[in-house]
């Protein structure tokens with residue numbers, strides 16, 4: 001019989017968006033500032049189109065201004081950078097992001113580097129990555145920050161816990177490890193070259209799965225009672241021939257041994273956009289000399 005707590009990221013994100021909306025209303029009433037988020041999408045990737053649509057919708061629902069820039073797949077890097085410069089200089093825009101992935105002819109790093117770090121609400125700019133690594137006051141990437149909120153809501157103090165982060169991407173694995181380190185966890189970053197990956201995972205109190213391989217981490221890799229955060233979003237064909245969404249963790253076997261686990265969908269995914277809105281609120285506050293609220297951590 002399964003005993004794991006199912007961590008409801010969808011409900012947590014909805015509550016966080018409600019708190020953000022209240023703070024946005026306060027910012028508007030007390031300082032006359034309406035946070036503005038600009039989202040740039042290059043091309044017609046169907047999943048990206050859904051994410052961008054949801055970002056726009058949830059931005060408006062929180063009382064912020066939304067600016068969408070949908071560009072054809074053939075847009076040159078030069079033209080994309082020119083739009084980013086324009087957004088950097090627009091005082092109504094407090095947050096900017098370019099939806100990833102970008103088409104192959106565009107250098108993703110050049111795009112991320114072009115965004116003003118103070119408006120980089122994805123937290124991907126090297127200045128923000130550096131601030132996170134050195135304990136500075138930057139902007140944290142949305143998905144890892146959302147994972148941290150769910151972890152702290154589930155476990156409270158994380159000090160001394162053994163955490164394994166499976167995956168070493170710049171946008172999830174590495175910043176996740178930095179955030180856990182800041183919480184005084186003992187952190188291992190595992191990846192495709194890690195020897196005896198299953199054994200590394202088995203040692204952990206906290207497992208963060210961010211590899212992008214469907215159902216890779218099975219229940220027999222997980223320590224009894226561990227907390228499992230599944231960042232994977234993989235579309236695979238189900239038994240009925242229809243496409244379905246699964247994580248990097250084999251939920252059916254993992255739920256039998258874990259103490260708590262996020263589902264896919266409905267776990268980490270919804271936290272990404274909620275944290276993006278939180279970062280936009282923070283950026284708007286900072287741009288106007290207002291101390292930002294610390295939302296998502298109870299209290």
Ligand SMILES: Nc1nc2c(c(=O)[nH]1)N[C@@H](CN(C=O)c1ccc(C(=O)N[C@@H](CCC(=O)O)C(=O)O)cc1)CN2
Pocket residue numbers: 050051097098099100101122142143233245264265266267268269270271272273
């Ligand atoms: N510039 C960025 N690009 C991308 C990011 C990012 O944070 N910044 N992350 C992902 C995509 N993403 C947001 O952009 C995102 C992914 C998933 C979800 C989500 O709510 N997932 C749902 C399922 C939705 C579905 O059916 O597909 C869930 O897991 O429950 C939101 C946002 C890559 N690009």
